[in-house]
Amino acid sequence: MHELSLCDDLIRQVQLLADQHHAQNIARVTVSLGTLSGVEPVLLVQAFEILKAGTAASNARLIINTVPVRIRCDHCGREADVDPNRLICPACKSLDTQLLSGSEFILSQVELFVAS
Amino acid sequence: MCTTCGCQITSGNESQIPVEKSADGGATSVLTRLMAGNDLQADHNRMHFDQLGVLVINLMSSPGSGKTALLEATIVQGRERFRMAVIEGDLETENDALRIRAHGVQAHQITTGSACHLDAHLVHEALHKIDFSGIDVLFIENVGNLVCPASFDLGHHLNVILLSVAEGDDKPAKYPVMFRAADVMLITKTDLSPYLDEFSNERAAQNLRNLANQVPIFHLSARNGEGIDVWLDWMEEQIQLQKQHVKNRPSFRPVRQPDAGLHATRILLSPVHPVSKS
Ligand SMILES: Nc1nc2c(ncn2[C@@H]2O[C@H](COP(=O)(O)OP(=O)(O)OP(=O)(O)O)[C@@H](O)[C@H]2O)c(=O)[nH]1
Ligand SMILES: [Zn+2]
Ligand SMILES: [Zn+2]
Ligand SMILES: [Zn+2]
Ligand SMILES: [Zn+2]
Numbered sequence: 452m453h454e455l456s457l458c459d460d461l462i463r464q465v466q467l468l469a470d471q472h473h474a475q476n477i478a479r480v481t482v483s484l485g486t487l488s489g490v491e492p493v494l495l496v497q498a499f500e501i502l503k504a505g506t507a508a509s510n511a512r513l514i515i516n517t518v519p520v521r522i523r524c525d526h527c528g529r530e531a532d533v534d535p536n537r538l539i540c541p542a543c544k545s546l547d548t549q550l551l552s553g554s555e556f557i558l559s560q561v562e563l564f565v566a567s
Numbered sequence: 568m569c570t571t572c573g574c575q576i577t578s579g580n581e582s583q584i585p586v587e588k589s590a591d592g593g594a595t596s597v598l599t600r601l602m603a604g605n606d607l608q609a610d611h612n613r614m615h616f617d618q619l620g621v622l623v624i625n626l627m628s629s630p631g632s633g634k635t636a637l638l639e640a641t642i643v644q645g646r647e648r649f650r651m652a653v654i655e656g657d658l659e660t661e662n663d664a665l666r667i668r669a670h671g672v673q674a675h676q677i678t679t680g681s682a683c684h685l686d687a688h689l690v691h692e693a694l695h696k697i698d699f700s701g702i703d704v705l706f707i708e709n710v711g712n713l714v715c716p717a718s719f720d721l722g723h724h725l726n727v728i729l730l731s732v733a734e735g736d737d738k739p740a741k742y743p744v745m746f747r748a749a750d751v752m753l754i755t756k757t758d759l760s761p762y763l764d765e766f767s768n769e770r771a772a773q774n775l776r777n778l779a780n781q782v783p784i785f786h787l788s789a790r791n792g793e794g795i796d797v798w799l800d801w802m803e804e805q806i807q808l809q810k811q812h813v814k815n816r817p818s819f820r821p822v823r824q825p826d827a828g829l830h831a832t833r834i835l836l837s838p839v840h841p842v843s844k845s
């Protein structure tokens with residue numbers, strides 16, 4: 452369950468942002484999660500529900516945007532969405548591919564409540 | 568060692584993030600890279616290792632694929648070629664460390680933490696307990712697990728992933744996060760191959776290549792010593808490379824570094840909506 456330690460980091464980052472902006476509360480936390488990130492969305496949600504207690508995120512909702520695995524072929528130049536265990540070029544079968552997306556675990560948005 | 572090198576950098580004080588207000592005063596973007604605690608610690612560890620000129624190798628595999636046996640064979644046959652130390656990540660027992668120490672090699676056992684993977688903080692604590700004088704390479708034997716360890720940079724330079732012939736040639740297809748990160752894949756326990764005809768070296772290789780991973784694949788047996796010489800040649804080459812890289816820093820990093828991990832490169836703070844209590 453490494454999602455617990457990753458989520459611990461996530462909540463720490465979110466708490467920092469809340470502190471900096473003098474926010475009372477966090478409404479929503481949005482993360483981008485690649486299917487090749489090694490993080491299981493279901494386990495991440497569970498970890499978030501456990502760890503958010505007692506933090507500025509205690510009432511926050513976690514939104515997970517799943518990012519597909521996408522590659523670009525250095526050989527033929529094509530881009531394609533692929534399965535996480537088939538990262539070769541589907542067109543020319545080259546192994547010289549770059550991962551464009553799919554391995555990320557990024558905090559992409561935080562929505563804060565600030566008393567006006 | 569840490570008083571001069573910046574151990575005091577923590578995820579706490581790293582976060583003096585400059586905030587830019589957008590023109591309309593609505594969305595606020597934070598463009599500075601925000602590093603997660605583990606990655607910050609990993610970079611710090613790597614700085615230690617580079618200052619020491621030590622190559623650090625993270626050994627990962629399923630439980631029982633032969634990581635400790637490989638280390639023992641490496642000590643016995645590689646003694647004359649390089650000097651090593653070991654961090655053992657088997658969190659339940661001291662067994663692996665005892666096996667290494669029996670060969671007269673320093674082994675530090677990590678005995679605390681969550682039982683499924685090592686992280687950079689655990690490695691940092693351990694590294695300060697090791698005497699690195701004369702050491703060329705530090706092996707970190709990770710917890711036997713093909714899932715979690717792949718998500719944690721330890722500050723190491725290379726990932727060595729073992730796949731024993733007893734566990735099936737489909738593992739790279741089932742655990743792409745782990746095998747994509749391999750800098751070398753070792754097919755182990757080849758002495759058992761005659762009894763395990765369902766394991767195909769070709770399929771194992773194909774499953775790794777399907778991850779667009781072109782790293783070397785070696786076949787070896789810690790039991791009868793077959794293939795250990797090729798592995799030792801590779802090791803020696805990597806040690807030389809690290810010594811060169813350390814001279815012209817920055818040193819090289821694990822292949823997965825550029826795009827993996829909890830790296831928030833851009834954080835968007837939405838427009839603030841005060842709670843309306845109507
Ligand atoms: N036949 C054969 N057995 C091996 C070989 N290498 C290891 N073994 C056996 O496989 C078992 C597990 O080996 P270890 O070296 O402890 O494996 P490990 O990966 O360190 O295991 P964990 O630390 O528990 O994850 C032991 O019984 C070893 O004797 C090999 O090359 N051939
Ligand atoms: Zn192509
Ligand atoms: Zn330090
Ligand atoms: Zn072991
Ligand atoms: Zn774990």
